[in-house]
Amino acid sequence: MIKKIFTAVFLFLFATTTQAEIIVIGNLKNNLQSLNFIQVEDIFMGRSRSLPNGRIALPIDQATLRPEFYQKLIARPLEQINAYWARIMFTGQASPPTIVADDNAVITIVNENKDAVGYIDRKNLDHRVRILLILN
Amino acid sequence: MKIKNYSVLFLLGSLPVASGIAMAENSLSSWSFKGFGTLAATGTDSNKIGFYRDKSQTQDVRSEWGLTSDSRLGLQVDKKFSDSFQATVQWVARDHAGSFAEQNLDWAFLRWRIQDDVNIRLGRLGADAFLLSDYRNVGYAYPWMRPPHEFYSNIPYYHFDGADITKKFSLSEGYLSVKVYGGYSFNQLPTQSGLNNQKSPTTGISLRYENDRWQARLGYNYATVTSEAPIQDLLTAINNPLLAQVYPDLRQLIPAIMMRGKEYHFGSVGVVYDDGVWLTQMEAAYTASNTLWSPTRVTSYLSLGRRFSTVTLYSLLGIAKTFQHNVTIPSPLVASPALLGIQQRLDQALNNNGINEQSVSLGTRWDFHENMALKTQWSHYWLGNNGPQQWQQSSGNITPNNVNVMSVGIDFIF
Numbered sequence: 001m002i003k004k005i006f007t008a009v010f011l012f013l014f015a016t017t018t019q020a021e022i023i024v025i026g027n028l029k030n031n032l033q034s035l036n037f038i039q040v041e042d043i044f045m046g047r048s049r050s051l052p053n054g055r056i057a058l059p060i061d062q063a064t065l066r067p068e069f070y071q072k073l074i075a076r077p078l079e080q081i082n083a084y085w086a087r088i089m090f091t092g093q094a095s096p097p098t099i100v101a102d103d104n105a106v107i108t109i110v111n112e113n114k115d116a117v118g119y120i121d122r123k124n125l126d127h128r129v130r131i132l133l134i135l136n
Numbered sequence: 137m138k139i140k141n142y143s144v145l146f147l148l149g150s151l152p153v154a155s156g157i158a159m160a161e162n163s164l165s166s167w168s169f170k171g172f173g174t175l176a177a178t179g180t181d182s183n184k185i186g187f188y189r190d191k192s193q194t195q196d197v198r199s200e201w202g203l204t205s206d207s208r209l210g211l212q213v214d215k216k217f218s219d220s221f222q223a224t225v226q227w228v229a230r231d232h233a234g235s236f237a238e239q240n241l242d243w244a245f246l247r248w249r250i251q252d253d254v255n256i257r258l259g260r261l262g263a264d265a266f267l268l269s270d271y272r273n274v275g276y277a278y279p280w281m282r283p284p285h286e287f288y289s290n291i292p293y294y295h296f297d298g299a300d301i302t303k304k305f306s307l308s309e310g311y312l313s314v315k316v317y318g319g320y321s322f323n324q325l326p327t328q329s330g331l332n333n334q335k336s337p338t339t340g341i342s343l344r345y346e347n348d349r350w351q352a353r354l355g356y357n358y359a360t361v362t363s364e365a366p367i368q369d370l371l372t373a374i375n376n377p378l379l380a381q382v383y384p385d386l387r388q389l390i391p392a393i394m395m396r397g398k399e400y401h402f403g404s405v406g407v408v409y410d411d412g413v414w415l416t417q418m419e420a421a422y423t424a425s426n427t428l429w430s431p432t433r434v435t436s437y438l439s440l441g442r443r444f445s446t447v448t449l450y451s452l453l454g455i456a457k458t459f460q461h462n463v464t465i466p467s468p469l470v471a472s473p474a475l476l477g478i479q480q481r482l483d484q485a486l487n488n489n490g491i492n493e494q495s496v497s498l499g500t501r502w503d504f505h506e507n508m509a510l511k512t513q514w515s516h517y518w519l520g521n522n523g524p525q526q527w528q529q530s531s532g533n534i535t536p537n538n539v540n541v542m543s544v545g546i547d548f549i550f
Contacts, residue, residue: 038309047311047346048304050252056219074348076412079446079503086549087277090172090212091262091270092224092243 020121022069024133025107027114030055035117035132041073043117045084046094051115059097060118062106066099069119072135166216174275176206176511176545184536185519186528189282190272192239192292193231194326196528197541204231206282206545208273212243222247226262228273233331234324242273242295253304261300263293264317264342265357267406267419275547279415279450279501281513282543284437286454286493287419289526290430291402296321296338310347316340321359327429328484330366334395337362340402351408358401365395365429367485373478383468383475392463392486398427415441415448428486430525431460446504452497452515458490458522492520508548515541 024040026032032053035043042048043057051057062069067078076084085096100106106118111128118129125131179201180187186196189205197205208230215223226243233239245259262270268283272294275281282288298319305312318339325332340357370393373379374386406419420436434457441450465482468475499513517539519527524535 041348048252048306056252077446078506079509080412082507082549083277086172086274087271089170090210090226090274090277090549092226092245092247092257095168095214095216 019068020065021123022065022072022119022135023122023125023131024117024119024135025110025125025129026117026132027110028128028130030114032132033130037073037133037135040117040133040135044070044073044097046088046096049094051117055115058113058116060106060109060116061097061099062103062119063099063101065103065119065121069135168214168216169212170214170550171209171211172274172276172547172549173209174207174545174547175203176275176281176543177201177203178205178281178541178543178545180542181540182536184529184533185524185539187539187541188289188526188528189285190289190292191526192233192294192323192325194233195231206275206543208275210242210273220249222249230273232324233326234333239324255302256299257301258299260295260297261317261319262295263321263338264300264315265291265293265340265355265402266404266421267351267353267408267417274549275511275545276507276509276549279441279448279511280439280452280497280499281511281545284419284439284452284454285515285517285526286456286491286495287421287435287437290423290433290435290456290491292325293321293323293338298338307345308347310345310350313342313344313346315342315344327366328488329370329481332366332395333363334361335363336360336400349409349411351406351410353404353406355404355406356402358399360399361395361397361427363396365393365485367393370478370481370485382470382472383466383478385466386478386482389463389465389482389486392428393482395427395429398425398429400425400427400430413443415439415443415450428460428463429489431458431489433458433491446502448501448503450497450499450501452495452499454493454495454497456491456493456526457520458492458525460490460522462487489525490522491525492522493526494518507550508546510544510546512544513542517541 024035032051043059049057070076070081088094089096103120103124106120107129110116110118178197180198183198186198188196195204208228210226210228212226223246224243227241229240242262243260245257245261248256264270271277272283296319300315300317302313302315321336321338323334325334336359338359342355345352401424402421404419404421408417418438422434424432437452437454439450439452441448463486465479495515495517497513497515502510504510519535519537529535
């Protein structure tokens with residue numbers, strides 16, 4: 001039993017160390033200072049694209065962080081997120097976030113688009129964008 | 137008919153090309169090209185009766201398995217003009233009676249977002265009378281092989297030309313959407329008497345609540361038929377004064393056989409619960425009509441599923457029952473083959489539209505690759521004596537009590 005607990009704790013620690021610390025980022029020129037969990041979920045799931053300041057958000061997905069991001073955001077694996085979007089986009093309700101390759105591409109787009117909202121691994125954060133929410 | 141089947145297969149074959157186009161798309165382009173599809177084989181254990189996925193199809197499947205029942209390929213193009221304006225066109229290659237190009241065009245609309253929570257759409261829109269109505273062809277978006285047969289096979293209305301307006305309200309960790317729509321629908325449907333070019337103005341309202349785990353839907357739809365069934369030759373015969381001498385009392389059937397002016401009321405309630413592991417969904421509908429072509433009915437289904445990592449096991453129960461009083465078709469005074477033929481056609485047209493069906497299904501969905509799922513489904517149907525209206529049965533044959541329908545297929549999106 002103790003051995004099992006030890007293994008579980010070890011696996012848990014190991015798992016957390018390999019995960020990224022994901023931060024949601026926004027554009028510096030947008031006066032938006034932060035978003036809460038529900039707001040980020042609404043924006044990325046297409047339920048409401050309105051930012052608290054009334055502007056329309058442009059959400060950006062990061063290809064490699066995507067599974068971890070949605071697991072942390074709404075505790076669902078990617079295949080369920082994709083099936084959800086199949087229903088939403090093929091009924092003409094909304095379009096899923098644009099997917100880009102890596103953190104650098106997310107930062108570039110967020111830096112160039114006033115209403116863009118993306119997420120990256122915190123270790124790649126730089127001065128061109130603002131942290132809106134830390135997801136952990 | 138053959139050509140249609142080949143077109144579906146050709147389009148499925150051209151998929152890799154289409155995916156290539158999608159890949160090349162600019163990341164923030166205002167154009168988006170995407171699609172969905174299913175490649176599936178379906179068969180039954182009976183040759184006495186043929187299975188249709190829904191009543192818009194021209195080809196049924198029997199003990200010889202077929203690809204046309206559940207295979208389809210959908211293509212969608214979206215063009216964003218601004219934050220407020222967007223155009224969407226969706227076309228789905230599938231076995232559908234009538235014009236292959238026109239009937240399979242399910243969406244072609246312009247969306248105007250007045251505010252973040254108010255949308256107006258104008259053009260060809262997906263019919264939205266029930267939970268799955270506007271994504272019945274997107275197999276990847278639901279667990280089963282096809283929408284529950286008892287509930288969806290009798291409502292083969294996929295689109296209408298008109299407008300809808302939707303307002304969204306934030307409500308206790310979710311959103312409530314209220315949609316009002318109206319327009320004109322043109323559907324080509326096969327009947328025992330030939331192709332029915334059905335024209336019907338339609339209008340309705342739906343309330344949909346959705347949060348992380350729950351979806352609930354209440355809907356009401358009204359439609360009236362402004363076209364006539366393909367029975368002109370019968371009407372001409374009945375109205376012939378010479379016929380009345382050898383076959384009196386037929387004219388009294390005219391009000392029953394006319395389709396024009398008949399009305400439908402669809403009322404439905406649906407609930408979905410999905411916590412990521414357990415998945416349950418139910419829907420119930422009452423369809424009232426004053427036409428014997430599609431008599432008043434109740435339909436319902438209940439599905440329960442559980443996910444084990446990327447595999448979902450599900451069960452599905454369905455029931456459909458019509459309430460109808462068969463019309464007695466009088467006999468001719470002279471038993472000539474021509475007159476008996478008229479009697480038989482009238483009987484077929486008026487008294488062969490009922491359904492008494494129950495089923496249990498078991499199935500699996502395996503998300504074996506990103507954006508692809510492999511599905512298998514076994515369904516056992518019990519058919520009553522009330523007319524096999526959601527099936528294909530030749531006149532005079534006795535409806536079998538039990539039919540098993542098996543299928544295996546792959547759903548994908550790109």
